[in-house]
Amino acid sequence: MSEPRIVVAGAGSIGCYVGGLLAAAGRHVTLLCRERIAAGIRDHGLHLTSLDGLDLHVGAGALTLATDPQALATADLVLVTVKSGATREMARLIAAHAPSEAAVVSLQNGIGNAAALRAELPHRPVLAGMIPFNVVHAGEGRFHRGTSGAPVIEAGRPDLTRALSVPHLAVETSADMAAVLWGKLLINLNNALNALSGLTLHEQLQQRPWRKLLAAQQREALSVLAIAGTKPWSMGPLPVRLLPWVLRLPTPLFRMMARSAVRIDRRARSSMWEDLERRRPTEIDELQGAVVDLAARFGRDVPVNRRVREAIKQAEAAGAGSPHLRPVDLR
Ligand SMILES: NC(=O)C1=CN([C@@H]2O[C@H](COP(=O)(O)OP(=O)(O)OC[C@H]3O[C@@H](n4cnc5c(N)ncnc54)[C@H](OP(=O)(O)O)[C@@H]3O)[C@@H](O)[C@H]2O)C=CC1
């Protein structure tokens, strides 16, 4: 595939950041997004920044903005960047509008999105993908990446890997995306804690009681994954089984260990915090819910994951943004 036309299906934080980098590198990019996002980009262009000092302005003329799903008709490659709850609806739009040979790549959190896309798009190439870094939308076309890491997509389509590898987006591949996605999910178990705390990721991870809660969720997840025979991939230099141990270290030691594994700037917050603040449904069922469901299949209980899921459900129902809980509130 030479010069594929790329449609970002559901461009919000991740879609605008990734789509913006692709457009800046000269790729043919359409952002299929809501009018509120399109208006910000039309008026201000895209302003992409990162903790590494990226400061890139991409004029609105460098890409196509669309709010009508018919824009999918132009796609050779569709990047799905909606929240998990909207995956099936987006799959149906892709089925209705995109050419039958267009490839589809999920860049979403959670373990089930590529399978959900495949179920709705049985005759199309669908690949799983994983974005390790955090992006926060600051309004008026501004998107900030606040943590480090390289995206991973399923191996087997070098043309797609090439098309997606541009400056500031060094895409890697894996033949075992289930392991990659479970590895990411172990990290994403913090999304809910971050959202419930109302703190930035930096502030929250400096507090040992929050880290102990994350470690407890990860221990539960790792024990059911071991029973299921799934070996999650490590997102950084630390072996995955050591994550809970490192999280439980006293804060100065944790800081030393964490520095070599991931970089987080002072603005970063989890996407679930953003969901609560915007009164949108969260991805709790695809994250803690996936651990609870897997445990249930083996007759196990994962009480910490269950409690955290319940607290997020309550916060969603209250519709008042982050409840600013303390770790002790989740015991
Ligand atoms: N943000 C982050 O830092 C990270 C996010 N991820 C994952 O990436 C995925 C996307 O997250 P994120 O970018 O934060 O989510 P966002 O909510 O910011 O972006 C998704 C966008 O898609 C829009 N959308 C949904 N349906 C349609 C449609 N039919 N047509 C046009 N637009 C549509 C949504 O609008 P509306 O809200 O109005 O429905 C929203 O603006 C999630 O799975 C998330 O977990 C992964 C790594 C980091």
Ligand SMILES: CC(C)(CO)C(=O)C(=O)O
């Ligand atoms: C912050 C990060 C990168 C990990 O928790 C994330 O995946 C998210 O916010 O959804």
